[in-house]
Amino acid sequence: MATYNYENKRVIFDNGExxxxxxxxxxxxxxxxxxxxxxxxxxxxxxxxLEASELPTDRTYRNAWTxxxxxxxxxxxxxxxxxxxxxxxxxxxxxxxxxxxxxxxDEAGNNSEKQAVRVRKQALxxxxxxVDTATITATDVNGVTAELKAVWDADIxxxxxx
Amino acid sequence: MSNLKVTNIQSKGTxxxxxxxxxxxxxxxxxxxxxxxVNFDGTFGTSPFTIANGGIRDAFNVSSITDNGTGxxxxxxxxxxxxxxxxxxxMSATGTAGYVGNHWILNDVGSNITTSSLSLIAGYSQTSGGxxxxxxxxxxxxxxxx
Numbered sequence: 001m002a003t004y005n006y007e008n009k010r011v012i013f014d015n016g017e018x019x020x021x022x023x024x025x026x027x028x029x030x031x032x033x034x035x036x037x038x039x040x041x042x043x044x045x046x047x048x049x050l051e052a053s054e055l056p057t058d059r060t061y062r063n064a065w066t067x068x069x070x071x072x073x074x075x076x077x078x079x080x081x082x083x084x085x086x087x088x089x090x091x092x093x094x095x096x097x098x099x100x101x102x103x104x105x106d107e108a109g110n111n112s113e114k115q116a117v118r119v120r121k122q123a124l125x126x127x128x129x130x131v132d133t134a135t136i137t138a139t140d141v142n143g144v145t146a147e148l149k150a151v152w153d154a155d156i157x158x159x160x161x162x
Numbered sequence: 163m164s165n166l167k168v169t170n171i172q173s174k175g176t177x178x179x180x181x182x183x184x185x186x187x188x189x190x191x192x193x194x195x196x197x198x199x200v201n202f203d204g205t206f207g208t209s210p211f212t213i214a215n216g217g218i219r220d221a222f223n224v225s226s227i228t229d230n231g232t233g234x235x236x237x238x239x240x241x242x243x244x245x246x247x248x249x250x251x252x253m254s255a256t257g258t259a260g261y262v263g264n265h266w267i268l269n270d271v272g273s274n275i276t277t278s279s280l281s282l283i284a285g286y287s288q289t290s291g292g293x294x295x296x297x298x299x300x301x302x303x304x305x306x307x308x
Binding site (some may be wrong): 016 | 220223231
């Protein structure tokens, strides 16, 4: 039985949709890495073989990763869109809670509380704007990821879960 | 009653799909073998298994796992199966306490279940009946029967 020492290798390749796929070779399939690449990666795709340690470790914005030149890159605009989704996931239950607060204020005839709820709901609706205006200076995946994760309004959304 | 105690059972053919047939006394097939299986870390980053075992803890008839995105995996077989009418069983762990559990989505049956590979997306919902979203899974098990 042939044995191959490629378990720490990863092959990044263009996924054909602007992103990157990452092939992890199986350590006991009795094929060489070259045979696996030829068999498992569609023909004509740009590809590079890297060490596993060269890949980004934080996968928070994995779907924004791109195939760079011998490295994994990141599409900042796609990463920002993913970050907005994460904000929305936290925001949705907060908006629902404000709806309840508004109804209770309405039932109590408390107009000042109703106005306060309106203000808080608008702040929640506008909270994703901070992502659009955020300036991301890093260009590598780990740097962009760290900067983007810090774009969070804790006063409106609470503790940053990222 | 007799017992068969051997180390290897060989089929007569040399092809991967020339499988040994299990039959009852009437010659009716009464069982099949698992044609491929794999246990891998779908987070590809934080598990101690990732570096030690290439992310794949162990496998049979699997040449690679491809990470296509968050929770999006392709299992590629070392040897293609006879056809794409196989049955597959998939289990995964969320890795996060309190999540309801993983479900699996096939994007498109035609392109995601082939003789050479199987593509799957792992996801979970945080509430019972809630909207699911794709998520990496630290423990994914796939078994193929044909």
